[in-house]
Structures are given as structure tokens and as C-alpha cells.
Amino acid sequence: MTAQPLPPIPFLDLKAQQARLHGDVAARINAVLAHGQYILGPEVRELEAELAQFCGAKHCVTVSSGTDALTIALMAEQIGLGDAVFLPAFTYTATAEVALLLGATPVFVDVDPRTFQIDLAHLESRIQQVRAAGRLRPRAIIGVDLFGQPADWPALAALATREALFTLDDCAQSFGASLNGARLGTQADATATSFFPSKPLGGYGDGGALFTQSDERATLYKSLRTHGEGATRYQVERIGMNGRLDTLQAAVLLSKLTIFEAELARREQIAQIYDRELGNLLTTPARVPNSRSAWAVYAVLFPTHEAREAAKDALGTAQIGHAIYYPRALHEQPAYAAAHDGTSLPVAEGLGPRILALPIHPDLTDDQALRVTAVLRQALSA
Numbered sequence: 243m244t245a246q247p248l249p250p251i252p253f254l255d256l257k258a259q260q261a262r263l264h265g266d267v268a269a270r271i272n273a274v275l276a277h278g279q280y281i282l283g284p285e286v287r288e289l290e291a292e293l294a295q296f297c298g299a300k301h302c303v304t305v306s307s308g309t310d311a312l313t314i315a316l317m318a319e320q321i322g323l324g325d326a327v328f329l330p331a332f333t334y335t336a337t338a339e340v341a342l343l344l345g346a347t348p349v350f351v352d353v354d355p356r357t358f359q360i361d362l363a364h365l366e367s368r369i370q371q372v373r374a375a376g377r378l379r380p381r382a383i384i385g386v387d388l389f390g391q392p393a394d395w396p397a398l399a400a401l402a403t404r405e406a407l408f409t410l411d412d413c414a415q416s417f418g419a420s421l422n423g424a425r426l427g428t429q430a431d432a433t434a435t436s437f438f439p440s441k442p443l444g445g446y447g448d449g450g451a452l453f454t455q456s457d458e459r460a461t462l463y464k465s466l467r468t469h470g471e472g473a474t475r476y477q478v479e480r481i482g483m484n485g486r487l488d489t490l491q492a493a494v495l496l497s498k499l500t501i502f503e504a505e506l507a508r509r510e511q512i513a514q515i516y517d518r519e520l521g522n523l524l525t526t527p528a529r530v531p532n533s534r535s536a537w538a539v540y541a542v543l544f545p546t547h548e549a550r551e552a553a554k555d556a557l558g559t560a561q562i563g564h565a566i567y568y569p570r571a572l573h574e575q576p577a578y579a580a581a582h583d584g585t586s587l588p589v590a591e592g593l594g595p596r597i598l599a600l601p602i603h604p605d606l607t608d609d610q611a612l613r614v615t616a617v618l619r620q621a622l623s624a
């Protein structure tokens with residue numbers, strides 16, 4: 243008799259989540275269809291109020307994506323040609339792309355080998371290096387809260403104040419995470435997040451939001467997301483973009499928000515199972531002190547590239563979803579070759595060959611998590 247193969251374990255299970263929420267999502271979508279205000283309808287304002295309250299920010303301005311949130315935040319500071327924007331090299335391309343799109347130069351900074359967050363000491367030396375070279379004007383730091391964990395915002399903010407730099411929190415992976423008891427959203431001059439479907443708070447399409455404590459910035463963000471409009475629609479104050487969140491996405495996100503806290507708690511439980519089962523075998527994620535992660539990604543580090551490849555193959559054979567974030571640091575990517583000054587960033591360069599992300603979606607059961615760890619344990623002992 244042959245044993246029944248076990249069902250695959252998806253890396254992300256948006257179908258299971260949709261099944262839990264289906265009635266509520268459908269009702270909210272039907273309400274939008276009934277009132278017909280597809281652009282900046284009442285659900286957009288309701289979502290902005292709820293998100294601001296959720297993270298304790300004074301203002302929330304929803305936008306069309308996380309990338310547009312980053313772009314609008316930099317546009318509002320008039321960052322462009324000749325400006326240096328400091329950011330970690332180990333992140334998604336969108337973080338750096340926006341600087342180049344506006345004509346500014348991304349300056350890549352290495353990351354901490356344990357938390358994978360931007361390395362403060364290296365950031366300081368990069369700022370001094372750019373000042374000494376005198377070719378670019380240091381303007382902004384984009385801190386990324388990588389994989390769901392917060393960057394060291396108190397230290398980043400202090401450094402930015404000393405250096406008179408604008409701080410932008412790329413919180414695309416980490417909305418819902420907290421640092422020193424407060425949700426992310428108020429740590430930087432502006433915080434940008436994403437509602438891409440696979441993010442901790444994901445919609446059924448593209449979406450994003452900006453958070454700020456500044457009245458002036460919130461007004462600018464609203465203007466920039468609607469083609470730079472002024473007090474009336476056909477008063478054009480500045481060059482902006484079409485960067486609004488659809489009312490239909492806001493309706494979906496309002497529904498998702500009702501279960502978001504429970505989902506964050508569930509992700510934390512799965513992280514604890516992985517920590518417990520894998521901690522003595524490989525490098526599990528180091529927790530940023532005094533923080534709670536949103537666990538967008540649970541990434542482990544293997545001692546060697548060969549061990550990672552063997553584990554990846556074993557997960558593949560067992561039909562267990564996995565992913566590599568990120569195979570190459572940004573400064574090693576062809577698109578950034580011309581912008582990068584050639585500085586080597588050894589930590590960021592060393593992560594790609596050894597890192598592997600495991601499934602951590604809120605519909606993963608304990609049994610499924612234990613199947614993941616059993617396959618990894620066997621692969622590592624082989």
C-alpha cells in the first residue's frame with residue numbers, strides 16, 4: 243500500500259483567507275456598486291480614518307501602491323537631480339527605484355547581519371563619504387522595516403536630525419508591527435505602506451498609504467495623488483500624478499482590517515513554532531529589541547549556499563511553498579549598476595545565497611508548520 247501524498251502547503255493562502263471573509267467583502271463591494279463613487283468614495287475616507295487610528299498617526303492618505311506612496315513622499319520634499327537618498331541595499335527594488343525615477347541618486351548602505359535592517363554605523367559613514375565627495379546633496383534616508391520587523395527608528399531619527407535629512411519609513415512589509423509599544427506609522431517624517439495582496443494587510447489588487455504627523459505634508463500628499471490639484475480640481479498647483487486608491491480596494495481593505503489583529507497574532511504563533519523547532523539547526527530571525535513583527539516574511543539563514551539549496555530542493559519535493567528574498571542585493575542588479583558608486587556591501591552581498599523564506603500566512607495550521615520544520619530537519623541531517 244502506498245501512503246497518500248500529503249496536500250501541498252502554499253507559501254501564501256489568499257483563498258483560505260477569502261473564504262473566511264467572503265460574505266463581508268461581497269457586502270462591502272456591493273455597497274460600492276450601489277453608490278457608484280468609484281474614485282475617492284466614502285470607503286476611502288473611512289479607511290484613512292481607521293488606518294490612522296490603528297497606528298496612531300495624525301494623517302493617513304491612501305494612494306495607488308506602496309511604490310507611489312514612496313514616490314509621492316519624495317516628490318513632496320522636492321527631491322530630485324543632485325540629491326542623495328540613503329537606503330539599505332537589501333530590500334525590494336521599489337525602495338531604490340523611486341529615487342532614480344525622480345532623478346535623485348540612491349546611495350546603498352549595508353545591513354546588519356542579524357536583523358537584516360539598515361546598518362547605522364555604515365549609514366553614518368556613507369553620509370560623510372557623500373558630503374566629502376561634494377557631488378551630491380544628502381537629502382533623505384529611506385529606512386526599510388524589512389520582513390515585518392522595524393528598523394532602529396529612534397537611532398535613525400536622531401541621525402537624520404543631526405544631519406538635517408528627511409526620513410521616510412518604507413513600511414511596505416511591516417504595517418501592523420510595533421516598536422517600543424507603538425505601531426509603526428509615526429517613527430519617520432513620513433511612513434509609506436503597501437496593500438499589495440501578499441503584504442500583511444493586503445487588498446485584492448494594488449494599493450498603498452502614507453502616514454504623517456504633519457498637516458502640510460498630508461495636504462501635499464492629497465494634492466500630489468490627484469495631479470497636483472489645489473483647492474479646486476482645475477487649479478493645478480504642482481506636477482503630481484494619478485495616485486489614488488480605488489474605492490473598491492478601500493472596501494476590501496476595510497473588511498480585511500476587521501481580522502488584521504487576529505492575523506498578526508496568528509503569524510506570531512507560527513514564528514514561535516519555527517523559532518522553537520529550527521533555532522538549534524539554523525539561524526532563525528533575530529528579533530529587533532522591544533518590537534513586534536508583522537511577519538510578512540520568516541526568513542532563515544543557512545550556514546552555506548549548498549545547505550540552502552538542499553533544503554530548498556527538499557521543500558520543493560514535499561510541495562511546500564518557499565521563496566528567496568532577495569537573491570541579489572540591489573547594488574548588484576544591472577538596473578543599479580550606473581547609479582552605484584562601487585562600494586562593496588559584504589553583508590548584503592552574502593545574504594542572497596544563504597537565505598530562505600518559509601510559509602507564514604495566517605491560515606497555516608500548526609500541523610503544516612511542523613511539516614515544514616520536519617522536512618527542513620531531515621534535509622539538514624542528511
Ligand SMILES: *Cc1c(COP(=O)(O)O)cnc(C)c1O
Pocket residue numbers: 307308309310333334336337386412414415435436437438448449450
Ligand atoms: C512591496 C514593497 C514595495 C512596493 O509596494 P507596491 O505596493 O508593490 O508598489 C516597496 N518597498 C518594499 C520593501 C516592498 O516590499
